[in-house]
Amino acid sequence: MVHLIAGGIMHETHTFSAEPTPLDAFTVWRGAELSGFAGANHSMGGVVDAARELGATVSHTYLAQATSTAPVTGALFEEMVGELLQSIERALPADGVVLTLHGAMVAEGCLEADAEIVRRVRSLVGPDMPIAVTLDLHANTGQALIDAATIVVGYDTYPHIDLNERAQEATRLLVRTIRGEIAPTMALARPPLLPVPQAMYTSQHPFKTIFDRAFAMESEGRALTVTVAGGFAYADGPSTGLSILVTTDDDALAARTLANELAELAWSLRDDMRVVNTAPDAAVAEAIAFPEGPVMLVDVGDNIGGGTPGDGTVLLAELLRQGARDAVMVIADADAVRDAFAAGVGGIVETRVGGKADDRHGAPVPIRGRVRLLSDGRWVHEGPENAGVAAEPGLTAVVDVEGVTLVLNSRKIAPGDQQQLKSVGIDPIRQKIIVVKAAVRWRGGFGPIAKRAIHVATPGLGDVDLSRFDFNHLTRPIHPLDDDINWHG
Ligand SMILES: [Zn+2]
Known part of the structure; x- marks a missing residue:
């Protein structure tokens, strides 16, 4: 029987916020408390539901989640990651790990906290154990996270109504990987785009247009899974912005080609991502x-x-x-x-x-x-x-x-x-x-x-006017903050 370990830390960080993020800002679930997510429209609910359906056992470890606030302190980050790692270690041996993360978490001294979490879990479990990660549609996804993970699946909807479904998808891909049925191969493309959340409503153009193309790649069997992440512009970091992640079954060239195709589509729609509101x-x-x-x-x-x-x-x-x-x-x-x-x-x-x-x-x-x-x-x-x-x-x-x-x-x-x-x-x-x-x-x-x-x-x-924020860590140039960007996938 397949044995999975599940846990996570979920925080979307606004790096310009003055609002502190103490431990009690987080809701924490430990061990068996996590099985209470069964049936809930939450990433952990999807893990529990898929594991049950697949006949896999799950060791539940630690989940901390907070509403979006300022960066967590270095000490709090270490405390939370430390508890997550210890509880994963206690649950070993296992066949695979599922981590429910947000993807736009920043801690003091760590601009890409989610990547750091996956990296540490990777070094704990070793190079061979598959790790699946679920991310928010507002994840700022960089190569470091991709390199440490085996499977990454982000939400396809905003408002996020497919949290359970996407985590089920990640868990199913993880179990298929464990059984040797697939060899997930990922390619990340990052056009220089910094859209605001309001532009990312997935039932309307332009994000609907991008997702429709992504869904076609999945339904035609050209990709195992495709993640379009709008990013979270207010978390100032080097990977902040829109990202496209395509996962194929052991076909790096196809993954790269499809990711670039979607990145070029997103780039071509950049003017449609502009938002103007009423006084x-x-x-x-x-x-x-x-x-x-x-x-x-x-x-x-x-x-x-x-x-x-x-x-x-x-x-x-x-x-x-x-x-x-x-x-x-x-x-x-x-x-x-x-x-x-x-x-x-x-x-x-x-x-x-x-x-x-x-x-x-x-x-x-x-x-x-x-x-x-x-x-x-x-x-x-x-x-x-x-x-x-x-x-x-x-x-x-x-x-x-x-x-x-x-x-x-x-x-x-x-x-x-x-x-x-x-x-x-x-x-x-x-x-x-x-x-x-x-x-x-x-x-x-x-x-x-x-x-x-x-x-x-x-x-x-x-x-929604991002020029009013004093960014320090973004990869520049990036639209709409910079002009005359000549970018090709
Ligand atoms: Zn979100």
Whole structure:
């Protein structure tokens, strides 16, 4: 019987964020706790499900995952990797290892933390044991990671609704490799492209166009698997940007040819990856004037899934200034939650909300409102993304401030699931305006009910104008930061 070892560390790092990443920012699962992912739309769920279907045994080791924040300290990185390696070592001997990673993790002193994790696992298990790695669509994939791994499979969707499926694919390819049925051969191509997350919605051109070509390569049997990663522009590192990875069965030339073909396609679509958003005042006016709801106001500058604080106030201030009605907005602010708890249900709370993490996402907004509901915050994703996985926003308060219903969380949670609102008694479909601190992720849960979406040019760490960030480690030249790039695959 095939014996696999599974574990991982998943963090998307925003290197321009001032928000620290302590250990308690991570949710950690150890040993048998990981089998609880069975059936969940999560990478580890896919590993568990595929292993069960294939009749393979899995030794579960260690998984740490956090919402996107600033680089993890060197000490924390060593602590987490140390525990992962020790638990893998205890599970040896094995036939193969599956690592669920993100691919855009940066630690102090380590710009390509994911590659470093795979490299260390490789040196622990030796050169012959197959290692499969799952990555996010926002992975910044460089050659170092590819060299240390045997199989690499990234998500094909954004919003990420195929996490389980892609991890099943990686696990199946791993088991076929162990059984000697295939010899995975990878080629990586990196056109000099630095798209922002908002450009990477996979149901629309240009990413849909690239993925359609990639899927054809898979379905025609020319490749075992193809990964198109848009990259995560806000993790400043030498491999940051778009990457194409093609894996064939023992055919290096075909892998290289296909990877270059996709890289050239992506490069040719670079102008279609440009994003221009609506100013906050105009966006709120447009949402109020729109005859139906819900209208999604997409707070792109405070895209929580992309490493922003989740306490941005620009749209709150604008909604209150323009007298919006039936609007709902979630803000992460533990202090304001405490004030609401002190006032109690039915009480009046006067406090300042948001704008506290840094000075890039608007100023704190003074509010006076009635506390409608207080809760422990916990809810479970209905999906599609992360279906079955619990969310832990901490103590949560719902406060009515004029026409705006404020949901105050103690910890930020990336929006994309209707349960975030339903769990505190708010029916999303009955709202006129819903603010989502996201770029694309919101489409997973809210896309089907949205009557209109307005992407707002809010300031912040999610700013789509990358020239406002002071990059130091990117490989240059890169589009759109540099002009007159003459690149050919
Ligand atoms: Zn992602």
